[in-house]
Amino acid sequence: MRLIFALLVLPFLLLGCKREADNTLRVGMELTYPPFETQDSAGNPAGVSVDIAKALAADLGRPLKIVPMEFQGLIPALKTGTIDMVISSMTATDSRRQSIDFSEPYAFTCLALLVAKDSNIQSVEDLKAPGRRIAVKSSTTGESWATEHLPNAKRTAFSDDAACVLEVxxxxxxxxxxxxxxxxxxxKKNPDTTRAILQPFTEEGWAVGIAKxxxxxxxxxxxxxxKFRADGGLEKLVEKYLAQEKAEMESLNLQFPLR
Structure with missing residues (x-):
């Protein structure tokens, strides 16, 4: 009887040990935001955030698993324990801090505008005129900023960037x-139909999201x-993925995000 009991219990003990030994760092990100979160030609996760995740996992001595999902699903997945952290160009806002924690920022960026090439819009102030129509990506700070500061504009939210660009x-x-x-x-992808207004009207910090x-x-x-910043890790990523963009922004006297 004791032998039978031991044989019955053993698989459950082994399963428990396997779960306890699984030290995988599960990082959630939306892979539709090149060059930060994207996929290479073979369909593998690639980009700035992926390289940061790899370096972090190596520093922690943990195997890495990138968990792709839509942006609006990242915080719910973090709160339910489906993932361990978010590295997906996510802004550390006060509203998000109510439900999750954030690391120190690893990048600083600003909101800007894409308008039609022949548009008379010159700044964000022009969007306060009656009848303005705004395209925003769902669950982003662009959407929340427009909701707060442009209450009279008609806002249309989309789940992906390309749809917003097409609207303009x-x-x-x-x-x-x-x-x-x-x-x-x-x-740059749509030079014949769009114009970029890059002068910032708000700054935000991207950080790693971690459950409470x-x-x-x-x-x-x-x-x-x-340590990564002190060792020049961010500078190497800029050189690898964003050298041209950095040169263009500096030529316009604009600060580059990864700094």
Whole structure:
């Protein structure tokens, strides 16, 4: 009887050991935001955030698993324990801090505007005129900023960047509010139909999102970011992925995000 009992219990003990031994660092990100979060030609996760995640996992001595998902699903996944952290160009806002914790910022960026090439809009102040139509990406700071500061504008939210750009290019929206680097990139892809207004009207910090009540992981992540920056890790990523964009922004006397 004891032998039978032992044989019955053994698989459950082994399963428990396997779960306890699984030290994988599960990082959530939306892989539709090149060159920060994207996929290479073979479909593998690639980009600035992926390289940061790899370096962080190596620093922690943990195997890495990138968990792709839509941006609006990242915080819920973090809160339910589906992932351990978010590295997805996510701004550390006060509203998000109510439900999750953030590391120190690893990048600083600003909101900017994509408008039609022949538009008379010159600054964000022009969007306060009656009848303005704004395209925003769902669950982003562009959406929340427009909601707070442009209450009279008609806002249309989309789940992906390309739809927002198309709204502007085809004249259905007066402006797309998003970060500077993306606005610059989308204008370069659509030079005949769009114009970029890159002068910032608000600055925000991108940080690593971590679930509440995980102080050790938060402390380890902050220590890694401090060392990574001091060792020139961010500079190497800029050179690898964003050298041209940095040169263009500096030529316009604009500060580059990764600094």
């Amino acid at each position: 290019a085809q004249g259905r929206a007066d402006a797309f509010i998003y970060d500077q680097l993306s606005i610059l990139r989308y204008h 009540n995980h102080p050790e992981l938060l402390s380890q992540t902050n220590a890694f970011l401090t």
